[in-house]
Amino acid sequence: MGALSIRQVRKAYHSVEILKGIDLEVDAGEFLILVGPSGCGKSTLLAMIAGLDHPTLGSIHIGDHDVTHALPKDRDIAMVFQSYALYPNMTVAENIGFALEMRKVPKAEREAAIARVAKMLQIEHLLERKPAALSGGQRQRVAMGRALARNPKLFLFDEPLSNLDAKLRVEMRAEIKLLHQRTRTTTVYVTHDQVEAMTLGDRIAVMKDGQVQQFGTPDDIYSRPANRFVAEFIGSPAMNFIECSREGIDQLQAHGVRLSLTPAHRQSLQSFSGHALVYGLRPEALRFADQGLPGELWMVEPTGPETYALVDTPLGRLTVRVPGQVHQRIGERVHLDWSAEQCHLFDGMTQQRIA
Ligand SMILES: Nc1ncnc2c1ncn2[C@@H]1O[C@H](COP(=O)(O)OP(=O)(O)OP(=O)(O)O)[C@@H](O)[C@H]1O
Ligand SMILES: [Mg+2]
Known part of the structure; x- marks a missing residue:
């Protein structure tokens, strides 16, 4: 029995189906990301x-309890939401300790818990302040502290970092990861930020239109995306997609260019009956070379440690990710090369992964 089982969950509002049969099994101590x-x-x-709403069909189990219709307070969960409402008339310490007080935890124990999370989140100096006197990032920490003061079976986070500036987001992300490594509390974390998904998740469920497109480790999702949607959604800049067609049984071409394949790809093509395919290459799979696919450098986007180069080629505009700087100039003739091992193949009709 997993820590959390979501079985065939469907949800409709006014006959519009929003969740279309979700199945997820989360192990104890796991950090699950929902991204999409x-x-x-x-x-x-x-x-x-969380129990704030109930499925139209299907069931949800926490541990070995069926909680499909249980009230939030009977689920032993702690939540942090995007709009983290703190109690404005309570101090930071009172906000953090409130859930414990409601549960009639003795004062000494409560104070110990407040001190523990305040130290963890580095908000000890803020304990006597009211929320109005805090910055957004500080409020975020207090909201987190309120959830952490308890020792729940399950942590639920819904985009908890989305109101923070870029630098603080990165700091808080690391802190959440550290906290999870210490407490090992099973966690479900919602984000639409794919970097957050990749850096925090033990496993990631990539969702689209109320369905899970792929459920796997960050490496599965990145290295073996189940379909073109996942391939495009995860990874920045996004994967390059080249629509191509089959030549004979095991060759691919697009706009007169033969696309390189490995023996393993050719093997997979033997059992594939379609004609249209999509050939995917991540920007880091491409490199500038003395020969190969000809093109013209169209734009350069430096980020500091690496540069994204956009190159117009007979296969369309391709993004190349280069460590450091690009030395070629805009408009210059260049050549691109890649290793066939790095390509991803998708069925041009169903968009599902072939190899
Ligand atoms: N109470 C409701 N009544 C009707 N439709 C709803 C209700 N709640 C959500 N929806 C619809 O369900 C869909 C999914 O909403 P949801 O809030 O789960 O999306 P999300 O993935 O969290 O998006 P975001 O990243 O923008 O937060 C949306 O189309 C939304 O309009
Ligand atoms: Mg949302």
């Missing part, structure tokens, strides 16, 4: 896990 574009149903699913 806006409106795909992440918060809806989290609300079902």
Whole structure:
């Protein structure tokens, strides 16, 4: 029995189906990420896990309890949401200790818990302040502290870092990871930020239109995306996609260019009956070379440690990720090369991964 089982969960509002049969098994101590574009149903699913709403069909189990219709207070969960409402009339310490007080935890124990999380989150100097006198990032920490003061079976986070500036986001992300490594509390974390998904998740469920497209480790998702949607959604800059067609049984071409394949790809093509395919290359799979695919450098986007170069080629505009700087100039003729091992193949009709 996993720590959290979501079985065939469906949710409809006014006959519009928002969740279309979600199955997820989360192990004890695991950090699960729900990621996907806006409106795909992440918060809806989290609300079902929290008990703020109930599925139309299907069931949810926490440990060996069926909680499908249980009240939030009977689920032993702690939540941090994007709009973290703190109690404005309570101090930071009172906010953090409130849930414990409601549970009639003795004062000494409560104070110890407040001190422990305040230290963890480095907000000890803020304990006597009211929320109005805190910055956004500090409020975020207090909201986190309120959840952490308890020792729940399950932590639920819904985009908890989305209101923070870029630097603080990165800091808090590391802190959340550290906290999880210490406490090993099973966690479900919603985000639409793929870097957060990759850096925090033990496993990631990529969602689209109320369905899970792929459920796997960050490495599975990045190295073996199940379909073109996942391949495009995870990874920045996004994967390059080249629509191509089959020549004979095991060759691919696009716009007169033969696309390189490995023996393993050719093997997979033997059992594939379609004609249209998509050949995917991540920007880091491409490199500038003395020969190879000809093109013209169209734009250069330096980021500091690496540069994204956009190159117009007979196969379309391709993004190349280069360590350091690009020495070629805009408009210059260049050549691109890659190793066939790094390509991803998708069925041009179903968009599902072939190899
Ligand atoms: N109470 C409701 N009544 C009707 N439709 C709803 C309700 N709650 C959510 N929806 C719809 O369900 C869909 C999924 O919403 P949800 O909030 O789960 O998306 P999300 O993946 O969390 O998106 P975001 O990243 O923008 O937060 C949306 O189309 C939304 O309009
Ligand atoms: Mg949401």
